[in-house]
Amino acid sequence: MKVAAYIRVSTQMQVEEGYSLSAQKEKLKAFAFSQNWEIVQFYVDEGISAKDMNRPELQRMMKGVKEKLFDIVLVYKLDRLTRSVSDLDKILKTLNEHDVKFKSATELYETTTATGRLFIRLVASMAQWERENLGERVRMGMEEKARSGKWVINISPFGYDKEGDKLLINEVESAIVKEIYDLYLTGKYGVGKIASILNDRKIRTTSGSEWGYNNVHYILKNPLYIGTMRHNYRVNKDNYFEIENVIPQIIKEEEFDQVQKILDKRSTNHPRSATSPFIFSGVLRCSRCGSHMAGKYNITKRGDKKYTSLNYYCGNQKFKRCDQPLIAQNYLEHQFLQMIRSWDDIQKSSEVATSIENDNDNSDRINSIKKELSAIGKRKIKWQYGWAEGMLNDIEFKQRKEEEEEKEKVLLAELETLDKSKENINHDEYIDILSDIRLNWNHLDAYQKKISVQILFKSITVNKAKKITKPESVEIVNFELN
Template structure:
């Protein structure tokens, strides 16, 4: 039996799991603490993700902290209640366990009663991981099957849509709930207006501009864009239809998951527009959607990096074509506010910046900083001062959260006392305890996020020689790569470019592990966009932003 074996406990629960299956955080922790005490294992850290899905590690700050601490060798074993607490996807589970194994850290599951030190343990992990993913996929398939059947019968499968509100009706002996759509008159008027404006010949941007000027907003309270207008005029729900399976696996496949033949059934709800108006709009939209050949194919390498000085939106490609007296044409390239381009002048102004100026300025400024030690020293000094100052608000917030968590425990004891003195009834006590528990969970989740940020080298002073070496690698790439590669490189390394009076005010560079992995990697012969090669890459030790 190992003594003084350093254990890291990991626990996770999503809100749905705790409500349906009782996988409470407290129950997991109590079980694992008792196990460690029984086997004389020392718990050196508890990592708890509250109300977070196990589908991916995104947003799971405690798991990310655990993996970061594992690299530093702070424990010898990771203990979980069940393997699906780490991940519900087999590939992610195996990657995490392999990462731990490389640091000679054992992964152990209490419920399945195995560890990864032996060949059989590793085999059991793979099998149980596959079974867990099969269970999850089976549930997903059953839900999809049910939703498909609901769509076939003309029922709404949920979601927010302008012009309607979703209501539920209970029917049958099994108290089955059916979702139906009810018209919201004031929203339906906006939808009708959009269809009528499009049918009258107005374009998407003109409609968005007019609707925004009149003070209307989307279902979520945002201003209308050309895309939101387009989604409305293409949505058959407004003509009394139910559309389902328009996208498949949208979270993973995004636009590649668009279904060319979605289900389309007659719905049980009242239509907002007539078949005649719908048909007219669809014919117009198809005729306008015909792609025309581009007369100019400019290389906008800074698209999305410049920020509008008025509204903060990303600047997008723009151009004007002027006809000269001799009949020739001259094309002028600009970067203009994305909100203006998609939502119109009621939301923002163009705030255009000449593309040639912006691109030339950025390249030249990067070169100046890379090649001038004095400029680079001044920039790094200012950055280090800023990094130190940035941690103070987070530390203060963390202190306030700890105080609030302590006060919640005091409030719990107070309500128990009131209940014992018969000053509150059992129902009031239960409700108040539930409210305090929810508040504590929210505070602890935020505490995990802050601790992750504070521990992510945000306050660490960045060394001059280190930054100079990183920028030297950047220099090799910038002035040797193709145009397509330069664009990918700039989007990897530049966080944003600030504009003032149509001139560039500041360029913020961003250096993190993803940037290191993607372009300061091993030499590559791949010429595709985003593939770079550099000899003997220097390992990235810091995550930092550099304003030049």
């Protein structure tokens, strides 16, 4: 009988308990010899869990089953092969289809009878329960550790060194983190360009590899750098949470918030518009059809010289669905500054006040959500009382509890959003910021102007009102603040 021996070890603990690769190999050799069988191939998966079938050597062995390279699959113990009932069924079905037998060196299984198949499934069920239960305990332990502000991941993030379960600032790497934020805040460099700059300077990531888009984006998006640790960010997202002020801070909160606004803005715009010299790209709207307006270069010749001008055109113009003429950026810029100048007089800035007040008038909805949350709390107590008194069984209590918790989660998320919107810049602060922008406008480059516009304005609606070559030909019809 030709035998394929499958061996797997996943942890150091299993090595210490006698499940090491060499120990399994020797015992399988001895068992095969006692049965007068010949082991023709060892399939060894090292450091891999049995939670699924995504194991290179297991897959290679199953291919050998289909090619009839052997008559028996031999394992030291069933849980070395799988800890999943569904995977066990797939493996046994494939073995049966190709007339290959299964044998454990330490357990007695008979897969040719209904009773034998039931018994092996029961053993696999226990192995699966043990794996899932252990995983649940480990997750709970890690979550509890994270909630107490301890770092639970073995690898330290770029900018920090790990000492025990704490993170300490790495002075060299933290300086690079600050530079990444500084470069991005200039508006001149996108995420990919910053990665290229770091690679050109031979700076490497924590793992020693070159920088890519994801590495830089991770640093710009991660609240870790303002002292907030997040847990379950990539996996088990239903249990995601954040713990503030538990990590040494590298980046100031206002800088981090500004970066998030730019990232959000750029994610909705064409990538090239983010670093183009068109100041109003991404926010400009056509007053005639409501479409976005995009930047366009115009080149004119005067004698031997070429002159380039920056203009905006309506997206519907090329489909002949709008008759909005080109709008020159220098005229629009002049009118934009005139508009801001008029807001220096608080009496003239009622438009700004109205816009801010409308954005922040969420009190009715907030009160409504708080009432519903209170009602959910009362119902949860009611269901718990009913369960304790035997009026609800376990399944009914669990279903109702989960329904209420799901509603509660949605309402709390909305309430948090509404509360944050109430904390937006108030009317007077907007006026001060816009006034500062106007006073410093001529000292800003095109990229800095663009960032200022995109952070403060959600949209600016314009119209070419007159056929004259003067700034007065352009009018700002409407605007919407962020």
